[in-house]
Amino acid sequence: EVQLVESGGGLVQPGRSMKLSCAASGFTFSNYGMAWVRQAPTKGLEWVATISYDGSSTYYRDSVKGRFTISRDNAKSTLYLQMNSLRSEDTATYYCTREPGSSFDYWGQGVMVTVSS
């Protein structure tokens, strides 16, 4: 059974940093691209970043470019999202997703990130 379990969320002040993790199991992690998708409270879904199966390629939405870094450790079957210079508009539930080919087939339960002073 595919499982994606996010951790690392919480309350953080504007301008500070936070790192999210996603532990994957139930599939060969190193064979799949992975992504982060977020959802602000009462809002729709927004793609944040994607990383290729081997970590050699990464893609970001413009609003997080230069502030967020997606990475992975295939030996640990873990996906990461390092978020720096956080803004109030980054407040959202962040989902870890598996991306087999330009869609997201499995999602984690989500982790809430609140950026507020």
Add this chain to the structure above:
Amino acid sequence: DIQMTQSPASLSASLEEIVTITCQASQDIGNWLAWYQQKPGKSPQLLIYGATSLADGVPSRFSGSRSGTQYSLKISRLQVEDPGIYYCLQGYSAPLTFGSGTKLEIK
């Protein structure tokens, strides 16, 4: 960026009724279109990928179709467990973009 215009924003239908939700892409995206269902407090669930392929475990009353740059999700006979918010996603080019969502309720 590719815009996905989803309609209607909300929909109320009776049990066993046929329901159709559409997404219009701002440019050609081929078959790089997926549909998701999200229930309150839950993660989205993949329903359709490749515009017309049913995801594993999804009931056959769900189907997807394409006509040019317009994509449709059809629920052939609405069931009590189908209410939620439905989103389309274009996976043709970054940034990947979702439609704004359709809230489906039972009448």
